[in-house]
Amino acid sequence: MKTVLSGIRSTGHLHLGNYFGALRNFIELQHKARCFFFIADLHSLTTHPKPEDNRSNIKIILSEYLASGLDPDISVLFIQSSVPEVSELFVLLNMLAYKGELERTASFKDKIRKNPGNINAGLLTYPVLMASDILIHRAHWVPVGKDQEQHLEIARVLARRFNNMYGVSVFPEPQAYNFGEDLVKIPGLDGTGKMGKSEGNGIYLIDDEKTIRKKVMRAVTDSGPVKPNSPMGPEIANLFTLLSVVSEPDVVTHFKEQYNSCTIRYGDLKKQLAADICKHTLPIKAKIEEIYNNEPYLKQVMEQGAEKARTSARQTLELVREAMGVKLF
Numbered sequence: 295m296k297t298v299l300s301g302i303r304s305t306g307h308l309h310l311g312n313y314f315g316a317l318r319n320f321i322e323l324q325h326k327a328r329c330f331f332f333i334a335d336l337h338s339l340t341t342h343p344k345p346e347d348n349r350s351n352i353k354i355i356l357s358e359y360l361a362s363g364l365d366p367d368i369s370v371l372f373i374q375s376s377v378p379e380v381s382e383l384f385v386l387l388n389m390l391a392y393k394g395e396l397e398r399t400a401s402f403k404d405k406i407r408k409n410p411g412n413i414n415a416g417l418l419t420y421p422v423l424m425a426s427d428i429l430i431h432r433a434h435w436v437p438v439g440k441d442q443e444q445h446l447e448i449a450r451v452l453a454r455r456f457n458n459m460y461g462v463s464v465f466p467e468p469q470a471y472n473f474g475e476d477l478v479k480i481p482g483l484d485g486t487g488k489m490g491k492s493e494g495n496g497i498y499l500i501d502d503e504k505t506i507r508k509k510v511m512r513a514v515t516d517s518g519p520v521k522p523n524s525p526m527g528p529e530i531a532n533l534f535t536l537l538s539v540v541s542e543p544d545v546v547t548h549f550k551e552q553y554n555s556c557t558i559r560y561g562d563l564k565k566q567l568a569a570d571i572c573k574h575t576l577p578i579k580a581k582i583e584e585i586y587n588n589e590p591y592l593k594q595v596m597e598q599g600a601e602k603a604r605t606s607a608r609q610t611l612e613l614v615r616e617a618m619g620v621k622l623f
């Protein structure tokens with residue numbers, strides 16, 4: 295069975311893009327592969343050093359993951375920092391990572407440009423820590439966005455380098471997991487592209503009904519079709535994409551027909567869209583709140599996840615230490 299590993303930095307809430315994109319695929323993937331899902335709280339420290347931010351963000355993401363349907367009894371759901379074996383592998387892999395190749399990473403250059411006041415070594419070695427996350431479970435597949443592909447390439451380089459240097463085959467080379475046709479790209483509400491955390495164009499799973507309605511009603515539109523069957527501008531096409539994800543097919547057909555006959559009123563479309571988004575997200579929101587307030591449950595999930603992750607990690611570390619000769623007895 296293949297091993298899949300996915301990490302998320304503990305900054306920000308999950309939005310519709312996460313939910314209808316990767317998350318819904320993960321829910322199914324849980325039954326087809328050995329899945330590891332974790333919260334990269336150590337990575338967050340490279341840019342977000344405040345302890346209170348970290349603590350509450352971990353709880354939020356964990357609650358949101360659980361409420362969305364990740365099952366801690368099927369998958370391994372854990373917090374990065376609760377698996378110290380990751381940090382140990384990180385130290386060992388640092389000996390194989392060259393300063394030059396880390397300095398050339400696009401995300402490093404981007405981050406030092408944005409945080410000139412805090413160019414810490416953690417930023418430079420970010421890809422080595424990420425490689426440790428992946429290699430410690432000897433993962434085959436890693437679902438990553440475009441911005442993380444270079445990091446995954448470094449994980450492959452380090453896996454290969456380790457295997458060659460020590461004449462072993464401890465690490466498989468992790469490949470990008472491609473959802474292919476299954477991945478719906480959820481557009482943002484400003485008509486410019488993908489729904490994202492930082493763009494402020496998103497609807498979050500924890501948004502209440504009023505907020506959702508307000509955000510949808512404010513979504514960018516155009517002045518309306520003037521000729522029958524005229525092509526759709528990107529803003530309107532985006533609204534239809536969202537509608538096709540959350541609404542019944544006949545609702546989509548109804549508004550498409552109205553668009554094609556130039557009788558559409560965007561206000562009506564938006565009202566329907568907001569109502570249908572709420573149908574999906576409000577039950578999840580309620581679950582998030584219930585889980586978030588259930589500290590004993592969260593604690594139990596975290597302990598159970600850490601234990602499973604550590605069992606897997608220990609086995610790899612054993613082989614690594616053996617290969618590197620850092621274990622005498």
Ligand code: TRP
Nearest residue numbers: 300301302303334337424427436
């Ligand atoms: N760097 C990833 C991001 O910012 C998060 C991450 C950390 C990750 N470790 C990982 C993702 C390992 C996949 C595998 O999105």
